Amino acid sequence: MARYEGRVVFVRHAIPGEVVRARLTEGGEQAKFWRADVVEVVSASDYRRRHIWKLADSLRADEMGRLPVGGAEFGHITDQHQRRLKGQVFRDTLQRIGGISLHDLNIPQEHADGEVHVEDISRPHSNGLHWRTRVSFAVDPNGMLSMKPHRSNDLIELRGMPLAVAGIHESRIFSADFRGAHRVDAVAPGGGRDLTLVVHTVAQGQDQEGLRARLHTLASEDPSIANVLLAVAAPGSANGRPAGRRGRNQRGRRSDSTSPARVDYELLAGDRTVSEPLPVGPHRGSSAVQLRPEGFWQVHRGAPEALVGVVGEMARSAAGEAVVDLYAGAGLFSAWAAQQVGNxxxxxxxxxxDASSRSAEELFAEMDQVRILQAPVERSLGDVRSFLAEDGRSAGTVVLDPPRAGAGTRVIEGLDQTDAAQIVYVSCEPSSFARDAKELISRGWRMDGLRVLDLYPNTHHMEAVASFTR
Structure with missing residues (x-):
């Protein structure tokens, strides 16, 4: 953030302390603030490096007379300093929105300095590359996979995507012809080489038939493409984008809204589901969950194991106790909980x-101690209260992993009225987490554990896991 003649300017692709020249991308005399991209570095930070992706580099993009693609806005910053900046953002957000100072919390010694230490989960020397197992691409008028610059509708053709796992980044899809589609979701289950493509279209008639024929050819000629789904949006639907799980999109982040679009999925090649490995098991003789590829799964190849590990360290559940998993998806944390509490x-x-809930039902079909409830969390609070009060057992643990908007007052109030002894909160958005943490603390809960993970290297996003007890 910078100031120009008293006006706030949000400058992307800079590092705090640098002197830069920036080109205004949004603004006006009546605007409350402006936005700009760096086009020249006058005095560079010691933490600046050559951007890891040419198309996302604002300096090289300006030389080519275009905007940089979005999705790697921290790629010019060294890995360690990225995490330092994210920690500062999390700390400041917790203080500004939640009124919470780490100095005042009874949390582990690692936060005794009042700083948030963001943990790296990537492979050593990876430079934050090749971690995404799911990527959504736009399609340009020539049928080529593309991405948009930040807050722009321009389309920039791609020849790869270096944040994606090798199975996506090195695949032939970047030379394929997707004319007739407006979006292609590429999924590499478990970070492997076998790809699933979900191709979205609103085309009708011959345009749709031509797309269908090209997809059949692509699948038959490229053995790495295991599954192909054609997602046909109903005429007049908004962007042809399905609601998905709780507003989480294929980019691995949660959006705050859903679309009313009705989408019909047609299987053109392979299987309707993909297999994602579970870091806990075995379940039904397998350590994997079967998912529909348009459903939600953690986007970082190491995220399921890392998150289950942190939740497992924080949660105080023991054999014979009760655990509630809210916003459970296909059952990642439910699988951990089932193993933790036993038969x-x-x-x-x-x-x-619906799709995620069905995956969970299949996963836990032979585990009588797991109950699946398909319903919005806001409408399930009575069920949660009754479940935790059953049989007069000791109070249980609630794990919640809400969308970007957070749980909100209604859910926090409902959980406060249960017999839960602990809440383990998983969050991808510091501002909504700070708001909900403030609400919990005001109701007598205390935050006694906090870990922040770098699940989105080379971007400004992060994931937090916190424990609250009373």
């Missing part, structure tokens, strides 16, 4: 999205 315990897994 004598109980797990309630709550998820609103």
């Amino acid at each position: 004598s315990g109980r797990v309630l897994s709550v998820e609103a999205a």
Whole structure:
């Protein structure tokens, strides 16, 4: 952030302390603030490096007379300093919105200095590359996979995507012809080489038939493409984008809204589901969950294992106890909970999205201690309260992993009225987490554990896991 003649200017592709020249991308005399991209570095930070992706580099983009693509806005910053900046953002957001100072919390010694230390989960020396197992691409008028610059509708053709795992980045899809589609979701389950493509279209008639024929050819000629789905939006639907799980999009982040679009999925090649490895098991003799590729799964190849590990360290659940998993998706944390409490315990897994809930039902079909409830969390609070009060057992643990907008007052109030002894909150958005943490603390809960993970290297995003007890 900078100031020009008293006006706030949000400058992308800079590092705090640098002197730069920036080109205004949004603004006006009546605007409350302006936005700009760096086009020249006059005095560079010691933490600046050559951007890891040419198309996302604002300096090289300006030389070519275009804007940089979005999605790697921290790629010019060294890995360690990226995490330092994210930690500062998280700390400041917690203070500004939640009124919470780490100095005042009874949390582990690692936060005794009042700083948030963001943890790296990537492979050594990876430079934050090749971690995305799911990527959404736009399609340009020539049928080529493309991405948009930040806050722009321009389309920039791609020849690869270096944040994606090698199975996506090195695949032939970047030379394929997707005319007739407006979006292509590429999924590499488990970070492997076999790809699933979900190709979205609103085309009708011959345009749709031509797209269908080209997809059949692509699947038959490229053995790495295991599954192809054609997602046909109903005429007049908004952008042809399905609601998905709780507003989480294929980019791995949660959006705050959903679309009313009705989408029909047609299987053109391979299987309707993909297999994602679970870091806990075995379940039904397998350590994987079967998902529909348009559904939500953690986007970083190492995220499921890292998150389950942190939640497992924080949660105080034992054999025979009860665990509630809210916004449960296909059951990642429910699987951990089932293993934790054993056959004598109980797990309630709550998820609103139909496809994800069905995946959870299949995963836990032979585990009587797991109950699946397909319903919005806001409408399930009575069920949660009853579940935790059953049999007069000791109070249980609630794990919640809400969308970007957070849980909100209604859910926090409902959880406060249950017999839960602990809440483990997983969040991808510091501002909504700070708001909900403030609400919990005001109701007598205390934050006694906090970990922040770098699940989105080379971007400004991060994931937090916090424990609250009373």
